[in-house]
Amino acid sequence: MSAFLAGLRFEARILLRERAVWLALVALVAAILFALFSGAARVEAQKALVAAARGEEAQRLEGLRKTLAKLEKGETADDPPPYRDPRNAAYMGGGPAARVAALALSPLALAAVGQSDLFPPVVKVTTGSKDGFLYADEIENPANLMSGSADLAFVVVFVYPLVILALAFNLLAGEREQGTLSMTLASARRPGAALAGKFAARILAPIGVTLLATAVGVGAFAGASVLASGAFAALTSIILIYGLFWAALASAVDGLGKSSAFNALTLICAFVLVTMLAPAGINSLAGYAHPAPSRLDMVLAARAASTDADKERDAALARYVDEHPGEKRDRAREGTLRRLATQEAAFQRVESVIAAHDAQLARQRALADRLGFLSPALLTYRALAGVAGASETRYRGFLDSIAVFHVEWRDFFLSRAKAAAPMTQADYDSLPRFAERGETAAADIAAPLMGVAISTLLLSFLAMRGLRRVRP
Amino acid sequence: MSDFAIGPLSRTAPTPAHARIVRAVAAKEWTEMRRDRRLLALFVFTALLMLAALGFGAAENARLARERAAAAEADRALWMGQSAKNPHAAAHFGQYAFKPLSPLSLADPGVDPYVGSAVWLEAHKQNEAQFRPARDGGAAARLGGLSLAYILQTVAPLIVLLAGFAGFSGEREAGTLKQLLSLGARPRDLLAGKALALIGASAALLAPAVIGAALAVALLTDATKFSLADQFLRLGALVIGYAVYLSGFAFLALGVSALATSSRAALVALLAFWLVNSFLAPRLASDIARGLAPTPTAQEFRAGVAKDKARTFGHDETHPAFVAFRDETLKKYGVTNVKDLPVSFRGLSLRKDDENGYVIFDEHFGALQAAYDRQDALRGSAGFLFPLLALQPFSMAFAGSDSRAQFDFATAAEAHRRDIQNEVSDNIIHFQRDADYVAGPELWKRIAAFSYRAPTAGFALSGSGEAMAGLVGWLGLTVAFALFAIRRLKPL
Numbered sequence: 001m002s003a004f005l006a007g008l009r010f011e012a013r014i015l016l017r018e019r020a021v022w023l024a025l026v027a028l029v030a031a032i033l034f035a036l037f038s039g040a041a042r043v044e045a046q047k048a049l050v051a052a053a054r055g056e057e058a059q060r061l062e063g064l065r066k067t068l069a070k071l072e073k074g075e076t077a078d079d080p081p082p083y084r085d086p087r088n089a090a091y092m093g094g095g096p097a098a099r100v101a102a103l104a105l106s107p108l109a110l111a112a113v114g115q116s117d118l119f120p121p122v123v124k125v126t127t128g129s130k131d132g133f134l135y136a137d138e139i140e141n142p143a144n145l146m147s148g149s150a151d152l153a154f155v156v157v158f159v160y161p162l163v164i165l166a167l168a169f170n171l172l173a174g175e176r177e178q179g180t181l182s183m184t185l186a187s188a189r190r191p192g193a194a195l196a197g198k199f200a201a202r203i204l205a206p207i208g209v210t211l212l213a214t215a216v217g218v219g220a221f222a223g224a225s226v227l228a229s230g231a232f233a234a235l236t237s238i239i240l241i242y243g244l245f246w247a248a249l250a251s252a253v254d255g256l257g258k259s260s261a262f263n264a265l266t267l268i269c270a271f272v273l274v275t276m277l278a279p280a281g282i283n284s285l286a287g288y289a290h291p292a293p294s295r296l297d298m299v300l301a302a303r304a305a306s307t308d309a310d311k312e313r314d315a316a317l318a319r320y321v322d323e324h325p326g327e328k329r330d331r332a333r334e335g336t337l338r339r340l341a342t343q344e345a346a347f348q349r350v351e352s353v354i355a356a357h358d359a360q361l362a363r364q365r366a367l368a369d370r371l372g373f374l375s376p377a378l379l380t381y382r383a384l385a386g387v388a389g390a391s392e393t394r395y396r397g398f399l400d401s402i403a404v405f406h407v408e409w410r411d412f413f414l415s416r417a418k419a420a421a422p423m424t425q426a427d428y429d430s431l432p433r434f435a436e437r438g439e440t441a442a443a444d445i446a447a448p449l450m451g452v453a454i455s456t457l458l459l460s461f462l463a464m465r466g467l468r469r470v471r472p
Numbered sequence: 473m474s475d476f477a478i479g480p481l482s483r484t485a486p487t488p489a490h491a492r493i494v495r496a497v498a499a500k501e502w503t504e505m506r507r508d509r510r511l512l513a514l515f516v517f518t519a520l521l522m523l524a525a526l527g528f529g530a531a532e533n534a535r536l537a538r539e540r541a542a543a544a545e546a547d548r549a550l551w552m553g554q555s556a557k558n559p560h561a562a563a564h565f566g567q568y569a570f571k572p573l574s575p576l577s578l579a580d581p582g583v584d585p586y587v588g589s590a591v592w593l594e595a596h597k598q599n600e601a602q603f604r605p606a607r608d609g610g611a612a613a614r615l616g617g618l619s620l621a622y623i624l625q626t627v628a629p630l631i632v633l634l635a636g637f638a639g640f641s642g643e644r645e646a647g648t649l650k651q652l653l654s655l656g657a658r659p660r661d662l663l664a665g666k667a668l669a670l671i672g673a674s675a676a677l678l679a680p681a682v683i684g685a686a687l688a689v690a691l692l693t694d695a696t697k698f699s700l701a702d703q704f705l706r707l708g709a710l711v712i713g714y715a716v717y718l719s720g721f722a723f724l725a726l727g728v729s730a731l732a733t734s735s736r737a738a739l740v741a742l743l744a745f746w747l748v749n750s751f752l753a754p755r756l757a758s759d760i761a762r763g764l765a766p767t768p769t770a771q772e773f774r775a776g777v778a779k780d781k782a783r784t785f786g787h788d789e790t791h792p793a794f795v796a797f798r799d800e801t802l803k804k805y806g807v808t809n810v811k812d813l814p815v816s817f818r819g820l821s822l823r824k825d826d827e828n829g830y831v832i833f834d835e836h837f838g839a840l841q842a843a844y845d846r847q848d849a850l851r852g853s854a855g856f857l858f859p860l861l862a863l864q865p866f867s868m869a870f871a872g873s874d875s876r877a878q879f880d881f882a883t884a885a886e887a888h889r890r891d892i893q894n895e896v897s898d899n900i901i902h903f904q905r906d907a908d909y910v911a912g913p914e915l916w917k918r919i920a921a922f923s924y925r926a927p928t929a930g931f932a933l934s935g936s937g938e939a940m941a942g943l944v945g946w947l948g949l950t951v952a953f954a955l956f957a958i959r960r961l962k963p964l
Contacts, residue, residue, distance in 0.1 A: 031752075053771060139773050141762075141847050142587045158747070292605065299602075300547060307565075
């Protein structure tokens with residue numbers, strides 16, 4: 001142990017004297033704090049978005065209630081058209097009384113943008129088919145979406161490994177090239193422990209600094225209470241294990257006994273492969289094997305359903321008029337029934353198209369998930385998005401919750417519309433409320449973390465073998 | 473044996489032809505690069521990767537083009553198959569406009585995954601394009617897609633840096649730099665020779681990409697929708713843009729190599745720059761642009777439109793604007809009741825409401841695009857320092873996959889929506905006499921399907937001034953930096 005500590009202390013003293021090391025560490029800390037600061041601003045904007053949507057909903061419903069009260073008291077001269085009549089259940093659930101379904105923000109939402117810039121945090125659920133509301137996007141410059149944000153996930157996945165590699169890439173090669181390796185090995189009773197100590201000093205600096213800066217940033221921008229949460233423990237585990245992966249890789253390459261230049265080139269190529277090419281390749285392969293189905297099919301199915309329903313309705317109406325000549329037609333009721341029929345037809349077809357799409361996308365994701373184990377960077381990115389509550393799984397869960405709520409919402413309004421029962425103040429009091437179902441964070445984090453840990457263990461084994469081969 | 477070896481150089485010898493030295497240095501560097509197996513392996517790997525990316529891009533483009541063509545056909549059939557109904561009800565049913573995929577987006581998909589490809593053209597409303605493909609992509613998609621542009625923008629400069637970082641420092645460490653200088657070779661000749669070799673290497677890297685892209689474009693372009701000559705013009709511009717981008721990296725590598733105390737220091741500095749340029753700068757620039765020129769949220773945008781739309785009447789016959797328009801119309805026709813009008817007042821009011829709406833939509837959507845343009849300009853303003861910020865918009869513009877191309881499509885789609893509305897309202901004005909009026913297939917047929925011809929390379933050029941200035945500035949700056957750096961090279 002003393003040889004390990006001696007090696008660690010000695011190397012730490014050398015590192016502390018290097019200006020470039022300080023510069024790299026300060027840059028890393030600055031990047032982490034900036035990422036968390038801008039993450040906090042992003043979270044505030046999302047909260048404001050949800051609050052504004054809820055405010056708009058409250059105002060809209062209040063307006064309907066006031067109009068309803070006037071109608072009930074007979075204070076209006078004429079009846080409003082059906083699409084503005086708060087008593088008309090067929091129209092109100094389709095927009096004027098639409099309910100906001102909002103995604104609850106995770107305490108560590110500032111850590112990663114994940115999929116949150118692609119999926120709006122609020123969805124206005126109506127009685128229409130899902131194509132009408134589920135795919136409404138938040139307004140964002142597409143060029144911003146394309147380049148992504150400098151969030152903590154980005155700093156951890158891309159910047160942090162390079163600082164580790166810069167410090168750890170040539171412990172043995174550097175000593176060998178300077179001619180100090182033999183001296184180092186000869187000066188310790190347990191040369192392996194001394195080398196391990198020196199290596200530990202090189203990797204502890206970036207890993208420790210990253211963990212510390214993350215803790216300070218999270219405490220400052222998300223609140224000190226978050227530091228005691230399980231999510232924060234998961235965040236630190238991810239950072240630690242990912243850091244150890246790159247350290248083990250650097251050590252394994254260094255253990256091959258080649259030059260510093262060889263190590264640098266090999267590790268840069270590994271970095272490009274792991275962080276850039278593997279995720280991009282996995283994405284392209286999964287997309288090629290199981291192409292994402294076109295959402296256009298869904299729209300066309302909904303439109304075809306509504307035209308078919310329209311025609312059926314026309315034919316039924318024509319038959320009815322033939323069979324009941326002279327009977328006075330209630331055009332408002334006819335309009336309502338036509339609307340209900342087309343909505344129902346579109347709903348059924350859209351549901352079946354969405355189910356087929358989801359099944360295809362599930363196959364694509366399953367392949368991407370399996371291939372994802374080839375890239376610890378991708379696994380880490382997924383785990384960080386999971387900690388931030390912005391993963392694909394989380395959003396799929398959100399959409400599933402909306403699907404359940406959508407059925408409830410439709411039942412509420414359509415049962416009244418079919419029965420021609422006018423909406424009352426009591427109905428407005430008991431409008432269904434959205435609740436997010438299920439938590440998926442643990443599954444989002446555990447599997448990717450395990451993948452990185454296994455790669456790290458394999459590389460550590462190789463690194464140990466390399467260290468054992470070193471002789472004075 | 474090279475000319476350089478044949479002709480010994482010394483201060484006492486007659487001044488050698490500088491061009492000969494440049495050629496000799498370039499030939500020596502080129503030979504060394506060819507002999508470096510690791511570098512060669514990287515070149516081959518990158519070339520294969522680019523071809524694979526092109527293959528994926530071509531397959532994806534073909535699939536999307538088929539989907540959109542089929543969707544357009546199906547939507548037309550739905551429009552034509554409508555039952556007899558009031559024309560305004562048909563306008564509410566509307567049509568869909570599908571964006572044709574630019575052939576060169578197989579090389580650079582640009583913002584296409586982040587914008588919708590279909591716009592619903594319905595009565596009263598200008599809609600945004602729907603269905604961003606990125607929503608269906610996974611986490612891997614957020615770390616970058618395997619496109620030719622992605623590889624040329626990030627991996628290719630890394631290879632140029634790896635090929636050039638030891639350009640001067642390696643010679644210094646091997647002791648050959650002083651020899652060369654003391655023999656009378658001017659530093660700028662050495663720089664020119666080494667730069668020539670590196671630029672040649674960049675050209676070799678670009679060659680398979682260009683040939684592959686040209687073949688793909690030639691074979692896969694739908695000549696009924698896109699001009700092949702225009703696509704090749706665009707491809708030519710892309711080749712120039714990427715060549716300037718990579719040449720700048722060659723001069724940067726040589727400049728840093730000349731200034732650095734060791735090859736290792738040069739490599740570390742160049743890798744740090746590569747990291748910043750490839751990853752940090754685009755993200756930071758986006759965050760800064762977003763902060764300095766914010767865009768409204770969807771809710772704010774829609775509320776703004778709704779607020780202005782509230783000034784006009786829609787279907788609200790009690791609206792003061794409706795009453796004023798009715799009075800004005802009655803006065804114009806010299807009657808006192810809408811029933812006495814020779815035309816349908818409903819049609820007139822629909823047309824008037826639409827016209828009011830057009831102004832409002834132009835204002836709001838124009839302001840939104842202007843905000844995007846401001847953000848894009850801010851993002852690109854540091855393009856001369858971090859050239860990816862200049863190259864990305866340039867590349868997307870000439871690939872036809874930038875947000876200006878998207879806006880052009882959206883504008884054309886909106887123009888078509890207005891044609892539908894105007895046609896429908898005119899039909900009502902002239903033919904509707906009572907509430908039971910319906911139109912049939914003749915009207916649906918008369919209203920044409922959406923047809924869009926993507927803008928030419930001139931359109932891309934007109935919007936790429938800042939990006940081109942950034943790329944030229946980047947090359948000028950790196951050349952100046954390299955010339956400055958080699959002033960330190962002395963024979964003694």
